[in-house]
Amino acid sequence: MEQMKTHIKSNINDPVFTIGVASKMLSVSPETLRMYEREGLLISYRTRTGRRMYSHEDLDWILCIRNQIKHKKLNLAGIKRLLSLLPCWEISPCDSNKHFECNAFLINDKVCWQLDNTPCRSKKLDCYKCPVYRMAPKIDNLKMELDISLRKS
Ligand code: SF4
Incomplete structure (x- = not known):
């Protein structure tokens, strides 16, 4: 390729x-x-x-x-689960006063770009270009970090 x-x-x-x-x-x-x-x-x-x-x-x-x-x-559900753990509110410029109004912050069982009723959705932000979506290929690192923190707990 x-x-x-x-x-x-x-x-x-x-x-x-x-x-x-x-x-x-x-x-x-x-x-x-x-x-x-x-x-x-x-x-x-x-x-x-x-x-x-x-x-x-x-x-x-x-x-x-x-x-x-x-x-x-991993199956598709497993990949989505890992992606749903990306803390989008820390990666994208997000108003911390809005965290408790945002489903991505409150319910983290879906990838944020699939959620309705988020401040991003109402601002019509383009998820294709968003740094959160662009972090997706780093899920290997995310998995490693989660494995380490689970082993520690
Ligand atoms: S713009 Fe889309 S991908 Fe970026 S944080 Fe908002 S919902 Fe998630």
Whole structure:
């Protein structure tokens, strides 16, 4: 895939790959990519006509999801559970006075970008570009930190 990636000169976060190209590059079916999106693991960039596009960074995240499933033996629910533990209120600039009005802070059993009734939702913030969503590929570190703190407790 590295070879194909370098043929297209673009920044890591420019959404330049269609779903067809992304699925060929990653050997993952377009249906699987749509399913990851329905499940809330993946957010695709949408063009004005509603076409899904992916950046290099998105492709890396998809590979990370595949790796969690194939090698770390996590299922989609397990990956979502890990992602739901990301403290979005610490990562994104979030008004601490609003914490107790935000479902992401109060109920952390869903990824924040799938929750309704959050201050982000009412401000129509773009989750695709949000640093919280962009931290998703770091779930390996998150898992390690959780394992360590569980062992300590
Ligand atoms: S903008 Fe979206 S991804 Fe970012 S903290 Fe808000 S809900 Fe989560």
